[in-house]
Structures are given as C-alpha cells and as structure tokens.
Amino acid sequence: MSSKLDIYTTKRRGRITNMLFTSVCFLATITCVLMLVVLIWNIIVQGKDWLSWDFIDHLPSRFAHKAGIKSALWGSIWLISLTALFSVPLGVGAALYLEEYAPRSRWRKLIQLNIANLAGVPSIVYGILGLGLFVRALQLKGSVLSGALTLTLVVLPIIILASQEALRSVPDSIRRSAYALGATRWQTVWYQVLPASLPGIMTGVILSLSRALGEAAPLIAVGALAYVPFVPEKLSDEFTALPIQIFIWTSRPQEEFHHLAAAGILVLLVVLVSMNAIAIFVRHKYGKKIRW
Template sequence: MSTKLDIYTTKRRGRIANFLFTSICFLATITCVLMLLVLIWNIIIQGKGWLSWDFIERLPSRFPQKAGIKTALYGSIWLISLTALFSVPLGVGAAVYLEEYAPKSRWRKLIQLNISNLAGVPSIVYGILGLGLFVRALAFERSILSGALTLTLVVLPIIIMASQEALRAVPDSIRRSAYALGATRWQTVWYQVLPASLPGIMTGVILSLSRALGEAAPLLIVGAAAYVPFVPEKLSDEFTALPIQIFNWSARPQEDFHHLAAAGILVLLIVLVSMNAVAIFVRHKYGKKIRW
C-alpha cells in the first residue's frame, strides 16, 4: 500500500513541477512578446510621420528635414545580395558534402565541432578577421566586397548547420528507393534529397541573411562609413548600411534625428519581414509538393 502511495505522490509532484515549469515559460514568453510590441509601437509612433517615399529617395544630410536613407538602403541591398551569392552555394555545398558524402571519421567530427563553435563566435570577431584578411591582406580596401565577404563569414556556419538539419530530416527511405531504381548518389541527392530538404534550407538561409542585414559591428570594423553622399555602383565603392545609419542618427543630440532613426528602423523591419515572408512562402509552396 505504501508503495502505491509513493508512486502516486511522485507522479503528483511531477505533474506539479511540469505545470510550474510550463507556466514560467509561458509567462516569460508573454513578457518578451509584450515588451517587443511596446518597443515596436513606440518606434511606429516616433517614425511614422517621417516615413515617406521622399525619405527613401533622399541622400543623407546634416539637416533632418532633408535627410534620407537611400545610400544606406542601397548599401544593405548590395551587401545582402553579395552575401547570399557567396554564402548560399558554399554553405549548402558544405552541408551536402558533410551529410551525404563525407565518411564518418575523426576528421569529420573535428570539422563539425569547429562549425558548431564558429556559429557562436561574436560577429565583431569576424569583423576583425575581415579587416585583417580582406581589407589588408587581399587589399580589397574598405569596400562593399570586403563587407560582403565579412558577412559571409558571419552567416556561413549558421547556413551549414541549418542545411545539415534539413538534410537529416529527409527519411532514408527516399535515398534507398532512389538507389533501388538505379540512381547514382549524385542523382539521388540532386533530384530527391535536395528538393525534399529545400524548405528547411531556405528557411535557414533567409533567417541567416536576416541576421546579416541587422549586423553593424563587423561592418564598422571593416570600414563602413557613417556618411556616404552617393549610391554605391561597383564592388570597390565605399558603403554604409541601414544599421549603421540608424546608429548614427540615434547618437545625434537633435530630437528630429531620433525620429529619423525610428523611421529607419521601420524600413529595416519592413525589409526583414519581407525576407521572412519569402521563407514562409517557399516552405509552404515546396512543402505541399513533398509527401513522405
């Protein structure tokens, strides 16, 4: 009888602990979401009067009424486009090799460990590496190319890990079925595994690029300017980016520049939400075509 009572007491304590832990997590989540909504609402209140098409088309200026975000917006578009061009093929290719081709060995474990460690390195460390490697050693100077390559270093480990998880999620039955029909390993990967894992890969890529879009520290290290009076047109041009322009305005003592910074944050949020919407669309579109 005492044994049954002990079991009942243990289960009851487990249910109580589970309920308390779930409640704490729920309250923490609600608190964070409410704080985020309050911050976004304050930004909207401060920046909505300054957000217009003229604000997007105007160049930076010392006068708030004439200042715009054109150079920073175009600089961010340049950076994200080049970062995607460099990081996506390298990241997805590395993930495919590690998951589908590389034999299980100590060398593979060492590489995987280093990739996991690199994903947690602060972005400013990559900025120092980009300064030494791209700006000085390779003599790319303080250009868009140096900034894009530095951001590539920031997001590459994340893309590799996200792509690996997406590849691992594909059932082995798909691979075995393709091999049974006479397909080679490359044909299996290209025509079966990659299409099945594409939604997860695209989600990881878009989220990684979203992080790169919001980075300021590595760009400041490699030489992004706070004031650029022209729109960049080639890889060797000087550049600025949305986070740097926002930081520059928020550091000014004039209240009008703070409103400009809020409007710039709204532009950055619109770009980020658009990128995430693309990831959701791709995941939904290709997810409907795949039936495991």
C-alpha cells in the first residue's frame, strides 16, 4: 500500500513539475513575442511617414528631408551577392568533403571541432581579421570586395554546419542503392545525395546570408564609410550598408534622423523577411518532391 502511495505521489509531483515548467516556458515565449511586437510597432509608427520611393531612390544627405538609402541599399546588395558567390561554393563543397569523402580520423574531428567553434565567434572578431588580412595585407582597402570577403568569413562556418546536417539527414539506403546499381561515389553524391539534401542546404544558406545582411560590426572594422554619396559600381569602390546607415542616423541628435532610421529598419526588415520566406518556400517546394 505504501509503495502504491509513493508511486502516486511521485507521478503527481512529476505532473505538477511538468505543468510549472510548461507554464514558465510559455510565459517566457509570450513575453519575448510581446516585446518584439512592441518594438516593431514602435518602428512602424516612427518610420511609416518617411517611407517612400524618394527615400529609397535618394542618396544620403545632411538634410533629413533630402536623405535616402540608395547607396546603402545598393551597397548591401553588392555585399550579399558577393558573399553568396564566395561562401556558398566553399561552404557546400567543404561540407560534401567532410561528410562524403573525408575518412573518419582524428584530423577530421579536429577540423569539425574548429568549425563548430568558429560558428560561435563574435562577428567583430572576423571584422578584425578582415582588417588585418584583406584591408592591410592584401591591400584591398575599404572596398566592397574586402567587406564581402569579411562577411564570407562570418557565414562560412554556419553554412558548412547547416550543409553537413542536411547531408546527414539523407538515409544511407540511398547511397547503398546507388552503389548497388554501379554508380561511382561522385555520381551518388551529385545525382542522389545532393538533390535530397538541397532543401536543408538552401535553407541554411539563405538564413546565413540573412545574418550577413544585418551585420554592422565587421563592416565598420574593415572601414565601411558612414557617408557614401554614390552607388558602388566596381569591386574596388568604397561602400556603406543598411545597418551602418541606420546606426549613423540613430546617433544623430535630430529627431528627423531617428525617423529616417526607423524607415531604414523597415526596409531592412522587408528584405530579411523576404529572404526567410524564400527559404521556407524552397524547403516546402523541394521537400515535397523528395520521398525516401
């Protein structure tokens, strides 16, 4: 009788603990969501009246009513395009080698450990590395190319890890079936494994590039300028970016520039949400085509 009572008491305590933990997690989630909604609503209220086509098409100015984000927007487009061009082939290629070709050895474990550690390094550290390597050692100065290469360092470990997880999610039965039909390792990887892991890889790539688009610290470290009165046209041009332009406007004492910063944040949010929506669409579209 006593043992049954102890079991009942233990189960009851477990249910109570589970309910309390669930309630705390729910309360924390609701608090974070409400704070995010309040912040976004505050930004919308401050920036909606300043958001217009002239704001997007005009260059920065000392006068708030003439200021725009054209050079910053095109600078961000240049940066994210070059970052994708550099980081995607390197990241996906490194993940393919580590998962499909590299032997299971201590050297591979060491490389894997370092990649995981690099994914958690603050972005300003990569900015300092980019300053020493690209700006000074390679004499690229504060150009679009040096900024893109620095952002490539920021997102490359994340792309590698995301691609590895996508490749691991492919069942080994697909590989064994391809080998049984006489396919080589390269044919198996290219025609079977890579298409099957494409949704996960694309999602990781787009989310990583979304992070790069919102980075300001590494770009400031490599010498991105606060005021650029022109649109970059070649890799050696100086540049600015949306996060830097927003930071500069928020540091100005005039209230009008704070409204401009809010409008710039809205533009940046639209771009980020669009990229995340593309990631969701890619996963949904290609995920339906793949049946294991």
